[in-house]
Amino acid sequence: MSDSPRVADFLFAYENFNNFNLEIEEKFALMIVIISSYDDTMVKEKDEESWATSIRNNLLKDIRIHKNTIDYWAMSDEADLDNCFL
Template identity: 40%
Template sequence: MELREEFLRYATRDAQRRLSKRLGFHWYENTQDWDLTESDSERIKEFLQIYKSDDLSDDEKFALMELIISSFDDLVEEGGNINREGIWTDCKHILNNEPWLHITTIHYWSSLEHKDPKKGFSVTEFIRSIWDSVKIEFT
């Protein structure tokens, strides 16, 4: 199922740069796949706390959520508890309440080219339920 073009969004370099500074990451101008290279399953709770602060732009929220989901993917891959300290519940709440901002991320990690979610990313089976609840608005 394809996402309508008007809903596609991509992380900006400026947002990634500002977040890198805030999170203590070294920034390289030629960085690619920032969310994948900087993901850290041990820092998900911290990332969510920063997300919930009132001082992020929509571009920063979008880039940070990409990092959060990538970190969840690492956590599942590592065999960790996806809902330790309620972190997955917090993330689901954000995604369900702000799908307009994160639909590109939800769509990507849902790995819809695979009927069986277990053939997608490690986090796909968890993201699919969010996609199923919001897809009608965006396809």
């Protein structure tokens, strides 16, 4: 479940997943929570640029497990930007 005040905590857990013994499925799920939480933060107009950079870098680093997540959130087939995620 997304929790916008905890984006930094979620990113820390993701980036230190070896210390938390996360499996690939847990890493996949955690990234979804991170993106959803960050989207909530942007809706509240509290964008944190360092989070965006970190999320992007982590998605690219682990693109093999996050390709479907990227496709979902990108909504590249949607022509009306009002129907897209921030």
